[in-house]
Amino acid sequence: MESFPLLLNNQPSSSYHLPSNFVSTSQLFSNPQNTISNGFLGLKEETVASSSSNVQSAIQMEAFRGSSETNAKQGKKKGDKKAKRPRFAFQTRSKVDILDDGYRWRKYGQKAVKNNNFPRSYYRCTHQGCDVKKQVQRLSKDEEVVVTTYEGVHTHPIEKSNDNFEHILNQMQVYSSF
DNA sequence: CGAGTTTGACCGGCGC
DNA sequence: GCGCCGGTCAAACTCG
Numbered sequence: 001m002e003s004f005p006l007l008l009n010n011q012p013s014s015s016y017h018l019p020s021n022f023v024s025t026s027q028l029f030s031n032p033q034n035t036i037s038n039g040f041l042g043l044k045e046e047t048v049a050s051s052s053s054n055v056q057s058a059i060q061m062e063a064f065r066g067s068s069e070t071n072a073k074q075g076k077k078k079g080d081k082k083a084k085r086p087r088f089a090f091q092t093r094s095k096v097d098i099l100d101d102g103y104r105w106r107k108y109g110q111k112a113v114k115n116n117n118f119p120r121s122y123y124r125c126t127h128q129g130c131d132v133k134k135q136v137q138r139l140s141k142d143e144e145v146v147v148t149t150y151e152g153v154h155t156h157p158i159e160k161s162n163d164n165f166e167h168i169l170n171q172m173q174v175y176s177s178f
Numbered sequence: 179c180g181a182g183t184t185t186g187a188c189c190g191g192c193g194c
Numbered sequence: 195g196c197g198c199c200g201g202t203c204a205a206a207c208t209c210g
Binding site: 109 | 181182183184185
């Protein structure tokens with residue numbers, strides 16, 4: 001199901017299950033002031049309010065079921081409409097935008113974003129039958145902040161080892177302070 | 179030579 | 195209807 005390689009926990013060797021109903025339709029990372037000084041910028045939920053100094057850990061992650069009904073321009077076949085594609089967005093503070101999460105991604109596009117000096121990159125999971133997408137974007141205000149948005153859920157196991165994943169965490173200089 | 183990236187073109191949605 | 199804009203396609207290209 002949804003074994004998202006998220007870093008909500010500190011244990012890099014178990015499966016990171018994301019509650020599939022982890023939904024909280026809120027606006028997207030609309031708080032540029034959220035510049036925490038940690039690695040992550042906090043789960044996007046309501047918690048944004050605490051962006052002042054509290055901050056702590058966590059990914060600024062936002063999950064919203066965007067497309068259950070009208071969104072979704074998933075041009076699938078006819079009849080088969082847009083399956084609900086949960087989207088999870090989170091910000092991380094990293095110098096590199098390639099956050100290796102254990103899956104293999106193929107880049108299929110890049111676009112300039114308005115009001116942003118940095119382009120947004122579009123990736124798709126290369127696993128057969130898995131059409132999970134993600135897009136990576138950098139904040140223009142803080143070029144160190146990278147916003148990653150996942151769309152869909154992987155239906156297959158991670159292709160890389162979790163050890164490596166641990167590595168990723170370091171790479172992102174994430175977390176914190178637990 | 180295969181897998182992944184680059185990059186301009188294309189397309190659909192939306193606001194005017 | 196038109197133009198803008200975000201997202202995707204696909205051919206050419208690069209790299210291991």
